[in-house]
Amino acid sequence: MTTIFDVPVQAFLGQLLIGLINGSFYAMLSLGLAIIFGMLKIINFAHGAQFMVGAFAGYLLLKGIGVGYWPALILAPLVVGLASAAIERIALSRLYNLDHLYSLLFTFGLALTLEGAFRYFFGASGQPYAVPKELAGGYNLGFMFLPKYRAWVVLASLVICIASWLLIEKTKLGAYLRASTENPTLVRTFGINVPLLLTFTYGMGAALAGLAGMLAAPIYQVSPLMGSNLIIVVFAVVVVGGMGSILGAIITGYMLGILEGLTKVFYPEASNIVIFVIMAIILLVRPAGLMGRDA
């Protein structure tokens, strides 16, 4: 059997793939966090809960009214995005003039509430979500077996990340968003509705989390707690990438996911903490993060 550093090549590639999958979710989630942070200057603690709600929305659409995977892929993020936009309008927008602490605490409370509510209605155990039949099965690449669905998730997340990046960096809407990050007052004098833009941004960031949740539903089980531990890893990813840097969030997400997978091969005991260790090192060497400007 072929080996790389005394590790069978199949185990190596298998973990690499798992790392790539996790990295895809880290990238999508940290992207949403970075977008929300860049615009609203709030840390969205509810991001993990919104990820979970996205998965549950898909699950309920299927179980409740028989809506399949593909329509749910659009509907679930839409539900999450609209609900989150409403919450932003009703509650979060009142906290912008206060210390950032309060918006962080509010979203933390929101996360607890969502998790508690879903646990109350669905219990703490996971619900399976079947892989859509178009994506069932896999490819035999000769040296390893690649499930179709996993390939699709990696591909989809890449497309989503690139599209979001293009939307923010290259379109007029993105230009408005970036301008209001720099100077909201000036942008308002040009007649642009900045509060609406903020609501839209929060909704979009949350919808990205919901979409990630929907993509994750067939891989991880749909459970009320699926987002709560993920979110902290994603925080670390955002710190490493540089807060508010969208490209940094995406690249770091994939990189750290793969690194975590590789750690599982070579030193499994450390796989849970490798991301945090890297975060600590980055903070010592480059406090602003890999691609962040100093805040």
Next chain:
Amino acid sequence: MNSQARIASSTRRPLLRLETILLGIGVLALVLAPFYFYPIFLMKVLCFALFACAFNLLLGYTGILSFGHAAFFGGSAYFTAHAVKEWGFSPELGILVGVAGASLLGLVIGFLAIRRQGIYSTMITLALSQMFFFFCLQAPFTHGEDGIQNIPRGHLFGFIDLEQPLYMYFFVLTAFLAGMFVIWRVIHSPYGMILRSIRENENRAISLGYSVARYKLGAFVMSAALAGLAGGLKALVFQFATLTDVSWQMSGEVVLMTLLGGIGTLVGPVFGAALVTGLGNYFATSELPVTLVTGIIFMICVLVFRRGMIGELYASRLGRRLSRRDDED
């Protein structure tokens, strides 16, 4: 004494007396409480109250929001438990080990966290404490999911049997009051004033020549040590140390206690801790998950009730009279 000073002191005295009376009533209530309430519950409240006050020293008086205080609290619980159970230490030495461990953790986490400001440092504390959580999950001495169980309470100073609930209660109460005294002393010292100036305007404090990083780190370590004291006590009270105490949900809970009681008030977190612990006990037996209840309280508190219970009291007319002495200082 000149006449002006005499006038000032004569207007101060009645207020000072009122504060002393309130303090006396509070301590008396705590001394009498175990004869009317379940001592274990009271001890739990005292442990969390001290934990919340330690946290508040950092958030309320230095302006650093740590979302990783569970690492100090739960870490110390593990260290104390290990020292007492495996090494056969006496309870007071065991708690000392816990406090020392928590301080060391505070030094490391604090050193990294204060490299950034505001919300960034919050995220760093959160991530580092989560790293500590995974360490506890895998390190052999914590016994993973089982935790350390059946910790002997032992004999305090060799002759006070802490297995007696009442003796244990008064031990916890003494430690709690000592911890509160340290916090009170710190925030009313020149050092505490510098901490407050950092909270209000960090750049200005730097321009005045204070080495802000060192002060912040000092506050961080002190807060971690006191949280460690609370954690060590809790391990002895319940006779077990588990992963719950190091989880990030615990860090969130202490934030809630402080917020509910009143950020930046000396006794607010005590009331916040009593309320949250009471609610936790009440909802533990009901169908509703506790997180749902705490989450809703969190959101309401942030939206309409930001000053917390004691903070609102201070902002009211009675409170303004009570706190006037503080403003004059």
